[in-house]
Amino acid sequence: MNVLELTKNIIPEAYNIQRQGNRENTSYHGVVECVLHFDNGKYKTISSDNAKDLLSVNIIRYNHKSEMEVDFIERVLMHYKDSGSIEDLARRCGYKSTKTFTRYFKRIFDTTPKQWLFLIKKNEVIHYLQNTNIPINEIVSITGFCNMSHLAYFCKTKIGSSPTEIRNEAIEDNKGSR
Secondary structure, three states: OOHHHHHOOOOHHHHOOOOOOOOOOOOOOOOOEEEEEOOOOOEEEEEOOOOOOOOOOOOOOOOOOOHHHHHHHHHHHHHHHHOOOHHHHHHHOOOOOHHHHHHHHHHHHOOOHHHHHHHHHHHHHHHHHHHOOOOHHHHHHHOOOOOHHHHHHHHHHHHOOOHHHHHHHHHHHHHHOO
């Protein structure tokens, strides 16, 4: 596999919850701590005491072509959540030209920054609605929407159902799988 295949869905795929019996999930619920052990003997502990936090650890195995690509991916992952726009993300990643940033982003991630960010937001919203009991008005702020109507509009137009419908469908699915 090459860098493009393994990095095009770095974040979005992490939120896809498998609902098939006897298959090991790629996402785990209720995780409060994760310990990563490195081949040099060092380790890193990642934890969250806040139940509202989404602890997501993405493990990607790839053979990179250059350190520059790895550096680019790390900068994108480090800054995408705090960026208010593609221009802001490009600037935070060290690019003066949004056009150059977008061209490089497409080459590495095999999609545009706008589409990638959309998939992240969509999957994050779906995750919180389907897999947590966090009140919908709190999900509004956690996921970066201005208010409830913006979240509702996003869900209706981009996912096809209202936030309440998404949550209720997940509850029904969980009842049926017991």
